[in-house]
Amino acid sequence: MTKSKLAALASALLLASCGPVNTPTPQAPQELRGLWVDGFGPGMKTPEEIDQLVATAKAMNVNVLFAQVGRRGDCYCNNAAMPRTNDPAVPAGFDPLADVLSKAHAQGIQVHAWIITTAIWNSVTPPTDPAHAFNAHGPKATGRDFWLMVKNDGTTRGGSDWLLDPGHPDAAEYIKNMYTSVVQNYDVDGIQFDRVRYTDYNPAGGPNNWGYNPTALERFRAETGRTDTPLPGDAQWSAWRRQQVTNLVRETALAVKAIRPDVSVNAATITYGAGPADEAAWLTSRPYTEVLQDWVTWVREGYLDVNVMMNYKRDFVADQALWYDQWNTFAAKLQRETGVHQVSGSAIYLNDQQSSVNQVVKARAAGLDGWAGYSYRTPDKDVNESKRTKEQVLPELTAKLSGAGGPFEQPASWSRPSARNLRAVSGQVQVATGPLGGRVVTLHDGAGQEVARTQTDGNGRYGFLRLPQGAVQVRVAGQATPTVLPLRGRVTPLPTLTLP
Structure with missing residues (x-):
């Protein structure tokens, strides 16, 4: 038996002694x-x-x-x-x-x-x-x-x-x-x-x-x-x-x-x-x-x-x-x-x-x-x-x-959104006078810089679903929420803001 065959046999025996080889299963593409x-x-x-x-x-x-x-x-x-x-x-x-x-x-x-x-x-x-x-x-x-x-x-x-x-x-x-x-x-x-x-x-x-x-x-x-x-x-x-x-x-x-x-x-x-x-x-x-x-x-x-x-x-x-x-x-x-x-x-x-x-x-x-x-x-x-x-x-x-040659010939997978990717905040305003809706709401990062804005709806609600990393604060008509660190995987509720 040649040296190359002996080496191949030894390699096969070594693999067999280690148990079955787990070949990764190809993942279907996401589409x-x-x-x-x-x-x-x-x-x-x-x-x-x-x-x-x-x-x-x-x-x-x-x-x-x-x-x-x-x-x-x-x-x-x-x-x-x-x-x-x-x-x-x-x-x-x-x-x-x-x-x-x-x-x-x-x-x-x-x-x-x-x-x-x-x-x-x-x-x-x-x-x-x-x-x-x-x-x-x-x-x-x-x-x-x-x-x-x-x-x-x-x-x-x-x-x-x-x-x-x-x-x-x-x-x-x-x-x-x-x-x-x-x-x-x-x-x-x-x-x-x-x-x-x-x-x-x-x-x-x-x-x-x-x-x-x-x-x-x-x-x-x-x-x-x-x-x-x-x-x-x-x-x-x-x-x-x-x-x-x-x-x-x-x-x-x-x-x-x-x-x-x-x-x-x-x-x-x-x-x-x-x-x-x-x-x-x-x-x-x-x-x-x-x-x-x-x-x-x-x-x-x-x-x-x-x-x-x-x-x-x-x-x-x-x-x-x-x-x-x-x-x-x-x-x-x-x-x-x-x-x-x-x-x-x-x-x-x-x-x-x-x-x-x-x-x-x-x-x-x-x-x-x-x-x-x-x-x-x-x-x-x-x-x-x-x-x-x-x-x-x-x-x-x-x-x-x-069928053969068709664009969907091979199966594809589609995943639900990962909960871990969610970081959002929601809140509401109350008012002493004036309308609940149409209030400009600004989102600020940990340094106090405005990073996004929206408006309250007719029930005084607002929210943001795309946040910067770290702590954030919301401001409406001169009032501000406490600075909060939104939790990953959930919508973080903010305290109600009472406006004059």
């Missing part, structure tokens, strides 16, 4: 692969539908289901602040959210509770459940009990929908509780805002014509010192309404994180028209001006763990294909600068199957952390146009996405 499951038709309303949904998602190598549990003031669940849905397709006593959570989690698939934020009802027949918010706070309500969004011409209905006004403090509190009640009662992996903005039916590019709820309008006057009724394009009025939406996102995120810091807070956000070249151009973009949705601030301030752009463009239309890429490029830069995950949500219902595959590839090439398709119920334009059925199309789309 969000999402599928929206809407409540406007079959999908997750019965145990059998949910069995098929989870099997399809598993075969497609999808790892996140954005499951619509809140449609219009109701819940596809049995335990939430909203009443259980009266959808006749849901069997009596059945809890769709509980069932999809159990079955999806067993397959390693996350479930994010998608709730329409502002839409509350869409039928001329009122809800039968007396607990439904529309019955107490809809068109027949008066005074502060009236929560609906109002157009500048007095209209209270956007298309077929009545909507809650985020500038009304009680409506905003109700919206926040919709999300937190689901997080308290179900092991959801995330919550998703949808239609978290002032509604449509405006000129392209703005101004937005909504927000004239009497209580909201009186708040604006009290906080700004004005006495008039502003025109829709009034810059101060637009900025005030935009801030109300931002306040709502911030306060809901803080409330969710206070319950369970590892729950993902994300939003389905608007990308109307062309994408902005930079953040200066963002200030003239259609989401910012037309529907008063400042999701760039939500990303920069850490209110979101994931931003899921509704980048609904047709890949086979040249202008729209360009816009899709522009929004991806804009979001990718934001992702690099903030560390907040950016996901491109595609309208698979507007595209043929190959176009949807192309958009997955483009989102990945742009450097985004994921892709999501809207929706499971309408997986391509033929289904949307009633030319074919979902059952005919889903196997074909699955093969194109996760």
